[in-house]
Amino acid sequence: MDDHPGKSPDHLTINVTHRDDPVSEVTEVDAFASVRKYPSIVVRGPLFGLAEQRGGDRPRWRLMGELGTGFPQMARDDLNSHLWFKARDETEDPAVRRSLLAAVAQLETKPVNEVTADGVRYRVVRADEFARIGDDRLEPPRATDPDDDSWDLDAPDASRTEGFVVDHAAAVGLSEGIDRMGLLNLSYTADRFPKDVRADSRRALTTHPGVVLLPATFRVVERKELSWSMVTGQYSTPQGARRALVHHLTRPVPQLPDLPDMPELPEWMKVDEKEAALRERAAKKFTARRRPNELVLRGRRYEVVRVERMMRIGPDGPERPRPSDVDDYGPSQIHPLMDEHGNITHGS
Template sequence: MEDHSGKSPDHLTINVTHRDDPVFEVTEADAFASVRKYPNIVVRGPLFGLAEQRRGDRPRWRLMGELDTGFPQMVRDELNSHLWFKARDETEDRAERRSLLAAVARLETEKTDEVSACGVRYRVVRADEFARIGDGRLEPPRATDPDDDGWDLDATEPCRTDGFVVDHAAAVGLSEGIGRAGLLQLSYTADRFPADVRADSRRALTTHPGVVLLPTTFRVVERKEMSWSMVTGQYSTPQGARRALVDHLTRPFPELPDLPGMPEVPAWMKVDEKEAAVNERAAKKFMARRRANELIVRGKRFEVVRVERMMRIGPDGPEKSRPSDVDQYGPSQIHPLMDEHGNITHGT
């Protein structure tokens, strides 16, 4: 790493502060206690999302929506759609529309993680998802994590990641500062990761030496003898994950009829009435317990766990996807052609 004289660059600065605030004090104490109880880290793998950098934000970047996608190409397609609809609906200026559509054209043919349009830089960004573990147990939600008590299974889940400013030099508490310092040298070393994945991970320690922690999320996992399997996606609050568990138990896939000429419905999609009744009773008992984080039903152990995401930062901002990151498919045209006047040509 280069020797920097004077003030360290933002991507190398961890600015620790203290606030004379009772809530801050309790949160810090809770964080230190949790790290002592769950001292080790289990890395699940990468997640991808979108970030933008507007003129007034530079050198910082701002996240656009959740960062929860498993493949970078899915995020490139999301950006493709974002820019296409922006060209269709949000401008009448031909020069702006040309700029937006030029970025769309690149995303249709190139496996690129960054495009610019109308003075804004858009980037596919990468983060590693991990959980803390101690005595063979993943960390549950902390008492100080934002939470609620509602059981509306159709409630809209808030997004704490949308609009998050990626600012490595922003002031943080002592617990987060120590946590980030401890993550600086984290890389993939386990044999279960292919050699190219491990090599890219080691390389990132030099190309993107800084670390930023994104807002915490929560998942439901099923604990097995030697491992865990994910049951739900990520949620902004522990209660969101609890609602998702109840939904998983009480709203299974409906049983579909076997139709002539159609493949047989898989057994896992069929609903057994006795099993459904057991799940319904277990869900009701779970909902009666305020902020419960474990449920055992039919021999299965479900746990609500606390999940963190770390994003590596370099001199030019957040890390993009790595060469070893896997895609299931490549770029393609996903919207009809549009000209600078907004005229759309649909295929025949």
């Protein structure tokens, strides 16, 4: 029986289209080749961020930044700050300010994942981070991934996620359409995930049956005998991750004086002059190459890898955090009190 006569809802529609421009054709060929070489998927876990839906965008949502945290409460705190500063700096209308501050008050007292302020819906959204793997190796950057050649370690990372429109029915190429079809039934099944996490993951297949792929990001990982460990955060280009690796090697955290109850620094932070010189030489050789993706230092193998993120979509848009998504702490007051006229009361 057809539950959706006529046009299918947007969250169930994958619109595949053929693009005949040369760039799209090369990108499609590159994607198909990569998926054949790296056919399996390793799921790392959830990431959280913020999205907004304005009246003219309905039903689409727009991401407000990177999905850069592993905890929902950190995203709620980001929303708290966003709305507080918006109330302070972006309006002189008392009614608008009251609306914004009412949402802030909710976020200060309850772990809410959606608020509405000044006619805009704001939501804490969830995505799963994963990498492709083949022959026991994580997928490196693709030749067609956006990239640059700068080694300026202080260069900003220009986000490709901020402003991304979450539109399940938007036209995509053949390779992305096939990828999304293959991810529709992806859920957490490994025993390393707790029982409630696996149950929530299965439930999401029904409550949020659609899948949208966000722009790929890039990380540096350290290859170990049976696993990988993350060395850097996520970057919008492979070169951004390469610069982060050089920064990791040549600009380590400074040594701190011995103080009571101070935890011992991890080994990679303990850098004497000999070790610092070794790292400088390794970094110099690394930067002398064009777009390198591997560096071996003292038997430790660092790799630049391509990371993908999938967001599940339901009838009302992107998935919120799940009950089994854990937090280290709860909501609290982050900023001073403000009244509808913008007067701020600082604590004594």
